[in-house]
Amino acid sequence: MINFYKMMFFNTMILGTLISISAYSWMSMWMGLEINLLSIIPLFKNKSTLSSEATLKYFITQALASLILLFSIIMMMMMTEFIPQNFNLFLLMIMNSSLLTKMGAAPFHFWFPEVMEGLSWINCFILLTWQKIAPMILLMYNYQMPMFLFSIIILSMLISGIMGLNQTSLRKIMTFSSINHIGWMLSTMFNNQSIWMIYFIIYSIISLNIILIFNFLNIFYLHQLYSKMNYNISMKLFFIMNFLSLGGLPPFLGFLPKWMTINYLINENLMFLAFIMIILTLITLFYYIRITFSTLTLNSSENLMLKSKIKNFPIMMINTISLLSIIICTMIFNLM
Structure with a gap:
């Protein structure tokens, strides 16, 4: 049973993001971010003591980022009276840094793995996807410092x-995977928001698939993953395919947005950035393959002839649709 207060706060969390991205002024944008923050805090509440600690860490970090954001907005409003004009770029960098802190991009990611470690899988999904929408769209509005953001992209991919x-x-593996994908998403923002939207939607779908499997099996660590997967071969297959899709391997849906991003960067003569991004993504792909390979290999307790019954039909259906959608997307783009 879903509590009434959780439904109310979930709606106000969505409302806060929508207020923020549709705001006419920087102050109303800041107000939307605050509504979003204050709404998500009660949603993080759980029976474990770790969730209280994670909630407090998240609140302090986001409040600090909001404070820096508000400071930079007020300083920019006072620009004509007291502050010299060439100070504007510095204030813009402070504002962008606070938005990057809110979304958890490296090197402002210090809070992200610690907060994720104390949350349930559903809250992890909200933090990985919905909470990134407002800061990313607000960053699009003032994307005026390409070199600063290029360095953030490279750092995000390297550190993750x-x-x-x-x-x-x-949970930490999903966090560092998310930081890597933030790097890819930031690179699409430069001049092409439609690719960002496609990337974000596909990333959210793949993350939802993986998190539904983790939530269904109630696993949080790698050793649990290996023991639980042995008795459900169909679930194991879907998990492997989704993890490889998250890494962006060609036959799967996750390859499509990366392909579009690389194509766009090369068209914009950003070959060096695209090359570094591809090389650094191979590091994350290495540990994805390491996890899937360990899951793929048979254990002594496992029987190949074991008939695995589909225990959770919705998870299987969502996974099947998302894994087949690369074919659908390819057909659509060819017909367009």
């Missing part, structure tokens, strides 16, 4: 690759 190699917690 190196930090993700050492993890055994699935």
